[in-house]
Amino acid sequence: MFSWFGKVSFVPYSKVSDFAVHLKDGRMMGSRCKDCGYTTFPPRADCPECLSGNFEFKEYNGKGKIYTHTTITAAPTGFEDIAPYTVAVVELEEGGRLMAWTGESIPANEIKIGMPVQVVPRIFEDSPEIKVYYTIEKPGATWKKAPPPHLG
Amino acid sequence: MSRVGIIGAGHGVFGRRSDATVQELAFEAFRLAIKDAGISREELDATVVAAVPEYHKQRSVAGVVQEYLNLNPKPTWLTEVACASGSAAIRTAWMAIKSGLHQIVAVIGCQKMTELSTPEILALMGRVGEVQWESIFGSTFPGYYAMFATNHMHEFGTTHKQMMQVAVKNHFYGAKNPNALFRKEIELDKAMNSDPVASPFCVYDCCANADGAACVILAEESRAKALSKKVVWLDGVGCATASMSVLRRPNLVGLPSAVEAGKQAYSMAKVTPKDIKVAEVHDCFTIAEIMAYEDLGFCKKGHGGKFIEEKRSYIGGEVAVNVDGGLKAKGHPIGATGVSMTYEIVKQLRGESGERQVPNADVGLTHNVGGIGQYTFVHLFRRD
Numbered sequence: 001m002f003s004w005f006g007k008v009s010f011v012p013y014s015k016v017s018d019f020a021v022h023l024k025d026g027r028m029m030g031s032r033c034k035d036c037g038y039t040t041f042p043p044r045a046d047c048p049e050c051l052s053g054n055f056e057f058k059e060y061n062g063k064g065k066i067y068t069h070t071t072i073t074a075a076p077t078g079f080e081d082i083a084p085y086t087v088a089v090v091e092l093e094e095g096g097r098l099m100a101w102t103g104e105s106i107p108a109n110e111i112k113i114g115m116p117v118q119v120v121p122r123i124f125e126d127s128p129e130i131k132v133y134y135t136i137e138k139p140g141a142t143w144k145k146a147p148p149p150h151l152g
Numbered sequence: 153m154s155r156v157g158i159i160g161a162g163h164g165v166f167g168r169r170s171d172a173t174v175q176e177l178a179f180e181a182f183r184l185a186i187k188d189a190g191i192s193r194e195e196l197d198a199t200v201v202a203a204v205p206e207y208h209k210q211r212s213v214a215g216v217v218q219e220y221l222n223l224n225p226k227p228t229w230l231t232e233v234a235c236a237s238g239s240a241a242i243r244t245a246w247m248a249i250k251s252g253l254h255q256i257v258a259v260i261g262c263q264k265m266t267e268l269s270t271p272e273i274l275a276l277m278g279r280v281g282e283v284q285w286e287s288i289f290g291s292t293f294p295g296y297y298a299m300f301a302t303n304h305m306h307e308f309g310t311t312h313k314q315m316m317q318v319a320v321k322n323h324f325y326g327a328k329n330p331n332a333l334f335r336k337e338i339e340l341d342k343a344m345n346s347d348p349v350a351s352p353f354c355v356y357d358c359c360a361n362a363d364g365a366a367c368v369i370l371a372e373e374s375r376a377k378a379l380s381k382k383v384v385w386l387d388g389v390g391c392a393t394a395s396m397s398v399l400r401r402p403n404l405v406g407l408p409s410a411v412e413a414g415k416q417a418y419s420m421a422k423v424t425p426k427d428i429k430v431a432e433v434h435d436c437f438t439i440a441e442i443m444a445y446e447d448l449g450f451c452k453k454g455h456g457g458k459f460i461e462e463k464r465s466y467i468g469g470e471v472a473v474n475v476d477g478g479l480k481a482k483g484h485p486i487g488a489t490g491v492s493m494t495y496e497i498v499k500q501l502r503g504e505s506g507e508r509q510v511p512n513a514d515v516g517l518t519h520n521v522g523g524i525g526q527y528t529f530v531h532l533f534r535r536d
Contacts, residue, residue: 008290014284014354042285068404070298071351072290074286076275079290084348087289089299097399099286108351114307133288 001112008078011034015045015053022057023132026121026145027055038051041096063117063139064092071108086111090119103135156249157376157383157532159256160189161498165362166483167333168266172206175220178262181488182221185258187365189381193490196255196369197507198227202241202261203487204234205431207268208277217260226298234280236522237261238366238490239529243389245370255372261491262365272383273361282397286293287515294437296398297523301439304402305352308454312352315438316343317460319356322435322474326481328508331492355408357438362483367492368498373474384498384516388421388532390414394525405454407525410447414530417451421532423515425449428471430500430510432493434521434528435478435493441465444519445473470508475500490520491528501535 003012004020019042021030031043035052041060046053067089075083086102088111100119102111118141124131162184164177172180178201186193199221201214210216214230231240238261276292276478277312282431289353320340326332343356376383392412395401402408418424425448433444442456451459459465465473476482476496479489497516499505516533 002284007290008288010279010283066475068299068303070295070302071296071348072292072298073350074292074294075207075271075272075290075346077271077294078276079273080271082290083526085290087291087295089404099289099291099399101289113303 003133007124007132016043017118018057019043022129023121023134024123026045028060028062028121028134030060030117031055032058040093041094041097060092060094062092062134064090064117066111066113066115066117066136067091067097068109068113069102074106078111085109090117091135100134100136103137105138105141106136116137153250153375155385155387156246156370156375157178157369157380158494158498159193159376159380159383160185160369161495162186162188162490163331163494164365165331166362166485166521167174169264169363170266174203174210174213174262174264175216177264177363178217178260178367179220181365182258182261185369189369189380191369193223195256196223196226196258197256198248199258199260200221200241200245201228201230201264202259202491203230203236204232205230205238207263207486209267213262219264222341226428233250233527234521234522235484235486236490236527236529237487238492238494239520239531241492242368242370242386242494242531243491243529246386246389249284249370249372249533253325255375256369258367258369259491260365260367261488263485263487264363265361265485265510266330266363270361272285277506280400280526286397292350292522294353295350297343297437297439298353299398300354300404300443301317304439304443307349307405308457310442310457312344313340314457314461315357316340317437318435319480320342321460321466322480325475325508326419326477329482332477332481333360333480334477344354347453353437358457359436359479359484364483364485364492366488366495367424368491368494372456380426382502383536384501385532386531388417388423390416390420390423390530391528392416393527398524400429405522406447407528409525409528410444410519410530412446413528417532421443421534423500423532427515428517430472430475431472431514431517432476432496432499433478433481433519436484436521438480440521441474445471448517448519467508467510471475475508475510490518493518493520494531497533501533
């Protein structure tokens, strides 16, 4: 169900497809290699260190700092309706980085490199199909989490 | 081992070429290169074509080019590493000659981009970022380089004005290049107030999509010497990669692939950055040229903004950079760009660049970046 992830999906299937299911449940998952312990975000099924394919999801708390950002005015196909939008890279407290839009709590003119943020799982409310993503918000932002997952 | 030299170079007019197909564009550059080399088509052993396939309705462009140039049944193949495809083609031609398999190889870079609309091109180019975790947020090609610019400004105090001075320089020289898409100088203030694209970039920070072609002919040393009195030698080739995803880069203030490819090329050609008189660097965006000064060792990391501000990359400065207008003014027909850079260095080292001629140009460099530095090729050229 990786096609759930993103406004426009380019990758319908992946060995880490359940990432999107977890995100719908309010959990942001990285991966941990069961053989050597290599941990990374975004998740990957195949360990770049020991070549193992034996992985498990590991929940990330989504806390981090702004690493870089840009406000995009000239939007590509599929994103014209939301332009201008701010895309930022967050350096996660628990390691790894992610790219996401800034949410309503952070106006474009207030974003600064190094500012502490909270990444929040989201569902597109007005989409007929399931579409999940995450936004970058001010620290302390809260969201709903489903009961503990039954997925791997 | 014998050297590989360039014995001919040709360049078509870059622009919105609604008058021609991709193979017709290729033909223009090829005809000029063959004429320049003073050889007949029959003397070629093979061609390497550089073109990014997604832009053309015609699939497998090498085949249609080879037929249109009337070169069947000679071998051809296509190289693709995004915007660095042209230099990858030159590298594979160099390898084919070095291996002894071929003696004379034509490299043709060609691209017809404007069959697509700008949003379609933005979408295509943005997908040279990682599509699984990044493109789903509408990241664009300008957006990626803009994020480098944001960090470069934050870390080193580089200013948007300094970035735009790169555009002013490149348009200054592009105005004197008959093959350039934009042949007009620009004013700094007007450029800085042009429409926003991806902050901090506005329109004049970005190179333009274009159609066009360029061709160079490479030959093994003894054949090159027998055929030409003005050989330009390709004495150093460097190539390196970095993660597809910018999320997994060590930093966003430079391109590690450019640093590594540069080191390889300098070492192979036994030259240092100080020896370079003329360079063609990949200025797809203004910040990219500033990072190139630093990554190639023309100045220290973080000093690139000052380097352009003090006009040290103009003719008469320490190293003349993009004095054909660069991607910025010339236009960036993706597959053609690396070959176009090579064309300019060949002309400069031969002393044939007219009012844009760099004095005493004996060592030249090309720096051709694929995507957002996922691939970089650095080539070093010398005249005898």
